[in-house]
Amino acid sequence: MIENNPHFRLVNNAFPHIGKNIRLLWGHPEFARYVAKLMADTRNGQRKGFPDDVHDSMLRLLEQHDRDFPPSPEKPNPKGLWDDQPDY
Template sequence: MALKKLIKEFNTYLGEKESLLDTDYQHVAQKIELHWGYDEFYPFIEKLLVDTRDRKRTGFPIEAMLEISELHRIHEQLYPPKTKSR
């Protein structure tokens, strides 16, 4: 299932636009869906937002990063973490 269909708040955020995660990064979207609603979401999503690897990476385009950030915000609002993962 697409993130846009699964998460109504994300659908509202995107409006008429398609999700770049759903179209171009399906493996990431599937993992977000798998973790959605669970505390395991937080360490997973934070690894996407912050590069902690030593090697150089291209990373996500800004549009995908904005979607990831928005999903993080929505999840935090709907499912506040029991403990901070930082």
């Protein structure tokens, strides 16, 4: 249960709105995308960033999620790369 994870508790205590989203996304493929979005500067240098302990805990949560819920490999495209191109 995610609530028992010390890294989750640290993030949740510091940023309850992020903790709420982590709880909702835990176990779903969208979790990794959410964490990656949080860690990226999407505000043209205006984002202050997370405190070091929160940053570390977010990375640890991502690692734990990948261990508990391994990402599915990409499904191969059933069509060939050039199948939809016209013949000239």
